[in-house]
Amino acid sequence: MIHKQVVNHRQIAWLVGSVLMTGMMISFLRSVVQVARMDAWFSQILPIFYALFIAYVLSGLVEAYPGKNIFEILFIIGGKWIGGAINLLILFYIWIILAIDIKGAADFLHILLLPTTPLEVILLVFVLLMMYYGKTSLEVAARVNEFYFPLYFIMCISLYFLLVNEYNVERLEPILTSSLNRIVVSNFLPVGVYGDIFLMGAFLHAIVEPRLFYAAMKHGVIIVGFGTTIMLLVLLGVMGFTIAGRLNFPIYILVQQIHITDFLDRVEMILFSVWFPAFTIKVIVAYLAFLVGVGSFGGQRHYNTFNAPCGWFIVVSSIFAFPNVAHIDQFISYSLPLIVLVFQLPLAIFLLIHVRGKNKGRVQSLIPEGTKLYQFYRSMVWITTVCLSGCVIVILIGDFLKDKSAVGGGTTAIVYIALLLIALLTSYGEMQALNHGKQKLGRAKQAGSFRQ
Amino acid sequence: MIMNRIFLIFFISMLLLSFGEFIMKRKGMDGRQQRVIAIFYVLTIFCLFALQFQYYQVLPTSNLMNFLSPHVKRWVDQFV
Numbered sequence: 001m002i003h004k005q006v007v008n009h010r011q012i013a014w015l016v017g018s019v020l021m022t023g024m025m026i027s028f029l030r031s032v033v034q035v036a037r038m039d040a041w042f043s044q045i046l047p048i049f050y051a052l053f054i055a056y057v058l059s060g061l062v063e064a065y066p067g068k069n070i071f072e073i074l075f076i077i078g079g080k081w082i083g084g085a086i087n088l089l090i091l092f093y094i095w096i097i098l099a100i101d102i103k104g105a106a107d108f109l110h111i112l113l114l115p116t117t118p119l120e121v122i123l124l125v126f127v128l129l130m131m132y133y134g135k136t137s138l139e140v141a142a143r144v145n146e147f148y149f150p151l152y153f154i155m156c157i158s159l160y161f162l163l164v165n166e167y168n169v170e171r172l173e174p175i176l177t178s179s180l181n182r183i184v185v186s187n188f189l190p191v192g193v194y195g196d197i198f199l200m201g202a203f204l205h206a207i208v209e210p211r212l213f214y215a216a217m218k219h220g221v222i223i224v225g226f227g228t229t230i231m232l233l234v235l236l237g238v239m240g241f242t243i244a245g246r247l248n249f250p251i252y253i254l255v256q257q258i259h260i261t262d263f264l265d266r267v268e269m270i271l272f273s274v275w276f277p278a279f280t281i282k283v284i285v286a287y288l289a290f291l292v293g294v295g296s297f298g299g300q301r302h303y304n305t306f307n308a309p310c311g312w313f314i315v316v317s318s319i320f321a322f323p324n325v326a327h328i329d330q331f332i333s334y335s336l337p338l339i340v341l342v343f344q345l346p347l348a349i350f351l352l353i354h355v356r357g358k359n360k361g362r363v364q365s366l367i368p369e370g371t372k373l374y375q376f377y378r379s380m381v382w383i384t385t386v387c388l389s390g391c392v393i394v395i396l397i398g399d400f401l402k403d404k405s406a407v408g409g410g411t412t413a414i415v416y417i418a419l420l421l422i423a424l425l426t427s428y429g430e431m432q433a434l435n436h437g438k439q440k441l442g443r444a445k446q447a448g449s450f451r452q
Numbered sequence: 453m454i455m456n457r458i459f460l461i462f463f464i465s466m467l468l469l470s471f472g473e474f475i476m477k478r479k480g481m482d483g484r485q486q487r488v489i490a491i492f493y494v495l496t497i498f499c500l501f502a503l504q505f506q507y508y509q510v511l512p513t514s515n516l517m518n519f520l521s522p523h524v525k526r527w528v529d530q531f532v
Contacts, residue, residue, distance in 0.1 A: 096517075118459055120459040120463075121458065181532050185532055298485040299482055299485060306489065312467050312470065312492075316500045316503060334520065334521040
C-alpha cells in the first residue's frame with residue numbers, strides 16, 4: 001500500500017486502546033484475580049509503565065529512522081542475517097498474538113454463543129473477515145475503530161452503573177491486605193498483554209511526528225489501564241474473587257448479571273455486539289503487522305500478494321498450536337509475560353541504546369519554548385508522571401497501613417483511582433497541546449499523515 | 453479433533469484456488485516474494501495434513517507452546 005493515508009493522533013490512541021484492552025476481556029482477568037484476589041484491581045500500574053517504555057522506544061525509532069518500520073530498521077542495524085533472525089522472532093511473536101486471539105475468540109463464540117456451529121467454520125469466517133481488511137490498510141481499521149472503541153470504553157465504564165444493584169463494596173474489602181508479593185506478581189501477568197503495543201512498530205514507516213506519536217500511545221495506554229481497573233473493580237464487587245477466579249469467561253458472565261428490569265433481557269448481546277468489532281480491529285492490526293513483517297522478507301511493502309497464503313496459514317496453524325481454550329488461558333497468563341520480558345524487553349533496551357546514540361543532539365519540539373502552550377504542555381507531562389508514580393507510592397503506603405488502619409485501605413483505594421483518572425485527563429491534555437503546537441507550526445497537512 | 457467436512461471442502465477449494473492464482477501470477481513476481489509465498493503454502497499444507505491425521509496428538513503442539521507455563525506457574529505459586 002503505497003498511497004498516502006491519514007491516521008491522526010486520536011486514532012492512534014484509540015487503536016492502542018483497542019489493541020491492548022479488548023484481548024484481555026475473554027478469559028485473561030481470571031488469572032490476575034486468582035493471584036491478587038480482591039486486590040487484583042491494582043494489577044495495571046506496572047504494565048502501564050512497561051507499555052510506556054515500549055512506546056518511548058518506538059517514538060525514538062521514528063526520530064532516528066524516519067520512513068522505516070521496525071523490520072526495516074532491524075535489517076539496517078543487524079544486517080541480513082542477524083537482523084533477519086530477529087525479524088523472524090518478531091514475526092513468530094506476532095503469529096502467537098494472532099493465533100491466541102483468533103483461536104480464543106473462536107472458542108469463546110463456539111462455547112457460549114454458537115455451540116452447534118463447527119469451531120473451524122467460526123475460525124474460517126473470522127479469518128476471511130481479517131483477509132478482507134488485509135486488502136486495505138491501517139487507515140481503514142483506524143476509522144472503523146474510531147466508531148467502536150469509544151462505545152466499547154463507555155460500555156466498560158457504564159458496567160458499574162448497570163450492575164449497581166448487584167454491587168457490594170464489601171467484596172473488595174479489606175483493601176490492600178493481600179501481600180505485596182501477590183500485587184507485584186499480579187502486575188507481572190498483564191505485561192504479556194500490554195506487550196502487544198509492540199505491534200505498532202510495524203507501522204512506524206508511516207509516522208511523521210515522533211513526539212505526538214508517543215503522546216498518543218501514552219494516552220491510549222492510560223485509557224487501557226483505567227478501563228481495565230474499572231472492569232476489575234466491577235468484576236470483584238459483583239462476584240467476589242472466589243467466583244471470578246474460577247470462571248473461564250468472567251467478563252461475559254459478569255455482563256450476564258445485568259438485570260435492570262424484567263422486560264429487558266439478555267443485555268449482554270447488545271454489549272457483545274460492541275465488544276466484538278472492537279476486538280476484531282485488534283486482530284486486524286496484528287494481521288496487518290504480520291503482513292508488513294512478511295512483506296519485509298519478500299522485499300517490498302506491497303503486502304497484498306501475501307494476504308491469501310498468510311490467511312490460510314493462520315487458520316490451520318492456530319488450531320494446530322492451541323487445541324482448546326484452557327491452553328490459551330495458560331499461555332496468556334504465564335508464558336506470554338515471560339516471552340515479552342525475555343525477548344521484547346532486551347530488544348527494546350538494545351534499540352533504546354542504539355537510538356539514544358543516533359538521536360544525540362537532535363532537538364525536536366512541536367511547541368516553541370516560553371509560550372503559554374508550552375507551559376501547559378510541560379505541566380500536563382509532569383502531572384501525568386506524578387500521578388502514575390503516585391499510584392505506585394499509594395500501593396506501597398496502603399501495604400504499610402494494612403495492619404494499622406481499616407480506613408487507610410479505603411483512602412488509598414480512592415486516591416489510587418483519582419490519580420489514574422487525573423493521569424488519563426492530563427495525558428489527553430498533553431496530546432492535544434502537541435497537536436495544537438503542530439498546527440500552529442503549520443505542519444497540519446504534513447504531520448499525522450501516514451504512508452504505508 | 454475431526455474436522456468438519458463442509459469446512460474441509462470449502463477450505464481446500466479456496467486454498468487450491470489461491471494456489472492456482474499464485475502459479476499463474478508467479479512469473480511477474482520477485483524471486484524472494486515467490487519463495488516467501490511458497491513457504492506459507494507448504495506450512496499450511498503441513499499443518500492441515502498434521503491435523504487430519506491427528507499428529508498433533510502424537511506430538512502435542514500445545515504442550516510445546518505451553519512448556520514454560522507450568523514452570524512460571526510454579527514460580528508464581530512459590531512467590532505468593
